[in-house]
Amino acid sequence: MPPEIGSEFHWDPAALLDPEQGGLPRWLPGHELFATGAGALSSLLRALAPAGRLHVPSYFCMGVAEFLARQIPVTFYRHLPDDGPRWETLRAADGDVVLAQNLFGREEGTAWHNWARAHPRVTVIEDHSHDPFSDWARTSTAAYAVASLRKTLPIPDGGLLWSPSGLDLPRPSGTGPQAAGLKLAAMLLKAAWQDGRPIPRDRFRALQQQGEQQLLGSAAEASAVTAALLPLLDIDGIRSSCARNAQEVSTALGAGVLGAGGFRVQLVLSSGKERDGLLSYLSKVGIFAPVHWRQDRSGFWSGDEEAAGLGDRMLTLPVDHRCTRADLARIVESIEGFARMDLSGVL
Numbered sequence: 001m002p003p004e005i006g007s008e009f010h011w012d013p014a015a016l017l018d019p020e021q022g023g024l025p026r027w028l029p030g031h032e033l034f035a036t037g038a039g040a041l042s043s044l045l046r047a048l049a050p051a052g053r054l055h056v057p058s059y060f061c062m063g064v065a066e067f068l069a070r071q072i073p074v075t076f077y078r079h080l081p082d083d084g085p086r087w088e089t090l091r092a093a094d095g096d097v098v099l100a101q102n103l104f105g106r107e108e109g110t111a112w113h114n115w116a117r118a119h120p121r122v123t124v125i126e127d128h129s130h131d132p133f134s135d136w137a138r139t140s141t142a143a144y145a146v147a148s149l150r151k152t153l154p155i156p157d158g159g160l161l162w163s164p165s166g167l168d169l170p171r172p173s174g175t176g177p178q179a180a181g182l183k184l185a186a187m188l189l190k191a192a193w194q195d196g197r198p199i200p201r202d203r204f205r206a207l208q209q210q211g212e213q214q215l216l217g218s219a220a221e222a223s224a225v226t227a228a229l230l231p232l233l234d235i236d237g238i239r240s241s242c243a244r245n246a247q248e249v250s251t252a253l254g255a256g257v258l259g260a261g262g263f264r265v266q267l268v269l270s271s272g273k274e275r276d277g278l279l280s281y282l283s284k285v286g287i288f289a290p291v292h293w294r295q296d297r298s299g300f301w302s303g304d305e306e307a308a309g310l311g312d313r314m315l316t317l318p319v320d321h322r323c324t325r326a327d328l329a330r331i332v333e334s335i336e337g338f339a340r341m342d343l344s345g346v347l
Contacts, residue, residue: 003194005327006288006318008183008208009154010190015321016232023231027138029162032169033227035176037129037148037159038064039219044144044161045072045097047170048123052096057085058304059311060101061293066300067217072097076302080310081258081266082106087115094121100142104266104292105131113141132160133235140164149226152242152320153233156183157215158226172221180223182211241321245328249319252332258314265317266292267335272312279315281338287331289315 034040054072056065057079077090081103092098100112116124125144128137132147143165149158157180189204246265250257258266269275282289295301295308
């Protein structure tokens with residue numbers, strides 16, 4: 001089996017730079033560093049204590065939406081990938097809060113800036129998790145902005161909260177459990193496994209899953225490991241590598257690609273069965289593609305059938321900064337091989 005592509009980050013000292021070159025960008029104003037983005041959002045909502053509802057995009061992580069619904073009524077407006085918000089579905093009233101998402105890191109914030117200016121009594125929180133340091137994030141004028149960091153940077157935890165408008169921010173509450181330690185142990189063991197050490201793969205996978213389960217929704221401060229690594233990370237290099245890889249794979253695949261941007265490449269298939277078949281096929285050849293996001297129509301979901309349908313039929317290709325040219329070629333060849341089997345139904 002060739003080296004795996006995707007899945008959780010491993011520990012990689014090559015991602016570190018001199019502190020004068022790396023770390024959080026200088027444009028970032030005063031900020032707070034939480035264990036998770038969801039925890040940062042929850043803390044902010046608790047501090048704001050809004051009288052109204054929270055409006056969430058219909059194409060969104062339902063686990064986070066359900067978590068936030070425990071403390072504030074949640075309603076959904078339509079926002080689909082590469083289609084932008086449908087403003088007529090965003091029926092926010094004075095005192096409400098709106099979560100504006102830079103979906104897959106492929107959007108710019110002008111429309112949201114204009115909407116917020118037209119609705120000064122509605123609080124807009126921007127979610128930049130898919131590309132925390134995009135042009136939109138850098139030029140934001142929103143009241144608040146948040147980004148989960150551990151899905152795009154090789155750190156065990158981390159949720160960034162800041163106010164482009166210079167407003168006061170809540171602070172993390174308490175100290176976190178051993179979640180980040182479990183995640184870091186998994187990263188270290190995975191690095192050793194990739195170097196050919198006799199580490200059982202299920203050992204670090206179990207640690208990663210345990211850590212992730214403990215971490216979900218944590219509003220504690222980020223771990224000492226993450227706080228120490230962030231000033232040294234080659235964030236610009238990671239972003240540019242992701243963008244370059246995404247463009248290369250998107251160009252090579254052509255048909256079936258929804259788009260390429262800060263958060264990998266998305267493929268849309270003709271049915272959920274075919275999407276799951278491709279996921280299975282890729283995992284057998286060591287390529288682990290995430291799904292954004294499944295919606296359980298019998299449970300908590302957006303009520304937007306089109307958004308749920310895309311969640312059924314779409315997958316994301318893991319073309320992040322870890323990929324070599326050979327990895328990118330292997331991803332393309334695997335997708336094309338699956339298509340030749342007449343099983344994919346790629347649009």
